Amino acid sequence: MKILIVYYSMYGHVLRLAEAAAAGVQSVAGAEVIMRRVPDLPFNEDKVRGSKHAQEVLLQQQDIPLCTLDDLRSADGVLFGTPTRFGNMCAQMKALFDQMVELWGQGAMEGKPAGLFVSTATSHGGQETTGYTMMAPLLHLGMIIVGVPYSTPGMLHTEGRGGTPYAATTVAGGRNELTPTPEDLEIAKALGARLAKIAAKLRS
Numbered sequence: 001m002k003i004l005i006v007y008y009s010m011y012g013h014v015l016r017l018a019e020a021a022a023a024g025v026q027s028v029a030g031a032e033v034i035m036r037r038v039p040d041l042p043f044n045e046d047k048v049r050g051s052k053h054a055q056e057v058l059l060q061q062q063d064i065p066l067c068t069l070d071d072l073r074s075a076d077g078v079l080f081g082t083p084t085r086f087g088n089m090c091a092q093m094k095a096l097f098d099q100m101v102e103l104w105g106q107g108a109m110e111g112k113p114a115g116l117f118v119s120t121a122t123s124h125g126g127q128e129t130t131g132y133t134m135m136a137p138l139l140h141l142g143m144i145i146v147g148v149p150y151s152t153p154g155m156l157h158t159e160g161r162g163g164t165p166y167a168a169t170t171v172a173g174g175r176n177e178l179t180p181t182p183e184d185l186e187i188a189k190a191l192g193a194r195l196a197k198i199a200a201k202l203r204s
């Protein structure tokens, strides 16, 4: 059973959540992680070139292949990860979504579970809306949304960190200076495991 984890990350926070989600997927017997990233877009390339932080993160990801439509087609379940952009997914991830029109026409994603992970700069900058708004295209594709139930350890909290029922999340800070908390990573791991278990049930 193949679980695709596909993400975009400029400063590494979404990448850390992707790694935690991968550990969760791998904890499920018979689940194989396919890790993929989405490419940058021309408008952002100068910004990446001009940032030491972004350059370092790009280097950390150089061995992760770019996502293809075949990766999506052959997956039994998919975890999508994005930094928030004005409370919504980033354009790089949206470009991948828009390329999925062919899969939509074929019904190729129908019945597959989809989970989400998200990074925002601030506590209220889109922690909930980013995951929530990503659900609309996923429902058009016929995917089955897998969230994070409140029984997951670390979910019942009032601290300034991640953890929403819509998506596993983290707070990156206004200068991207923070790192995901242990709880953020545990919740991303739990989401990975949950998605893999649900994918296995749907296949049987």
Ligand SMILES: Cc1cc2nc3c(=O)[nH]c(=O)nc-3n(C[C@H](O)[C@H](O)[C@H](O)COP(=O)(O)O)c2cc1C
Pocket: 008, 009, 010, 011, 012, 013, 014, 015, 082, 083, 084, 085, 086, 087, 088, 119, 120, 121, 122, 123, 124, 125, 126, 172, 176
């Ligand atoms: C164009 C743009 C829009 C952004 N919009 C928001 C926003 O609405 N809310 C917020 O909290 N952070 C916003 N951010 C900050 C990013 O979400 C933050 O850098 C990101 O979560 C870090 O994730 P990464 O390290 O994986 O790249 C924005 C950043 C950019 C460049």
